[in-house]
Amino acid sequence: MEDITRSCSSGLPVNLSELFSATTNNVVSRIALGRKYSEDTNKFKKLLSDFSELLGTSNVGDYLAWLAWVSHVNGFNDKADKGAKAFDEFLDGVIEERINRRNKHVNYQNDLVDILLEVQKENTVGLPIDRTSIKALILYEVIITFSFITDVT
Secondary structure: HHHHHHHHHHHOOOOOOHHHHHHHHHHHHHHHHHHOOOOOOHHHHHHOOOOOOHHHHOOOOHHHHHHHHHHHHOOOOHOOOOHHHHHHHHHHHHHHHHHHHHHHHOOOOOOOHHHHHHHHHHOOOOOOOHHHHHHHHHHHHHHHHHHHHHHHH
């Protein structure tokens, strides 16, 4: 609302598509990751954009196994691999940031990432939880939140 007010008062046009996209990214990152990642970089926005593009792309090999080779030719597999690697590195950075913050005893709000790290540290569920599982759960939360928000809008 502040962005719209600022633009209107200065007579500038408002790009609602960009504004809604930024709001969606902020909501997803705040819910799943505990803070807005769009404030300091557009990396999260790009990751979500690439991810949603991959989700919307039909992979012919999923329907006709004998045509799975098409995904190698049209670049779908390479795009999926690069996207997975980029998201994995991003989530590693989120986890490292949280571990560093906890080690410095900085106040934190106990969101999903903090709770998963606490479960890993204390082993409260009786099963060891590794970093890959934490990243998978965070990614699942991102997907669910992103899907819900984009369905609503």
